[in-house]
Amino acid sequence: MENDRTAYLLTHQDSIVSRGEEIYARKYKNDFESRYRGKFVAIDIDTEKAYISDFSGDAIAAGLKDSPDDFFYLIRVGFRAAHKLRGHGR
Numbered sequence: 075m076e077n078d079r080t081a082y083l084l085t086h087q088d089s090i091v092s093r094g095e096e097i098y099a100r101k102y103k104n105d106f107e108s109r110y111r112g113k114f115v116a117i118d119i120d121t122e123k124a125y126i127s128d129f130s131g132d133a134i135a136a137g138l139k140d141s142p143d144d145f146f147y148l149i150r151v152g153f154r155a156a157h158k159l160r161g162h163g164r
Contacts, residue, residue: 093119094147111152120144130156 094117098106102124106115116125116133118141125140127133130148137146150156 090119090145090147094149097122098124098147098149106151113151114156115149115151116146117149118144118146 097117097119098115101122102115102117106113106124106126110126113126113128114130114133116127116130116137117123118125118137121141121144123137123140125133125136125146127136130150134146134148137144148156
C-alpha cells in the first residue's frame, strides 16, 4: 500500500503542488498572511482543510490524524518555501 502512495506522489507531485497553491491563494492567503506569518500550514488537497502550527511536522501530523490517506501541501506563511535547503559551503 505504501508503495502505491509513493508511486502516486512521484507521478502526481506537480498536480498536488498546483492544487495546494490554488487552495491557499483562494481560501487562506489573505487571512493567514496577516494573522499567521511564519507559521506552517498543511493543506489537505482533498478536503481543503488547513492545519496551522509553529512546526511543519506538527501541522502535517494534525492533518494526518484527521485524514491519514490524504495528501497535503505544506507552506510557511509569508515565505516562498516551507524550508530552505542548504549545502555545505558550496
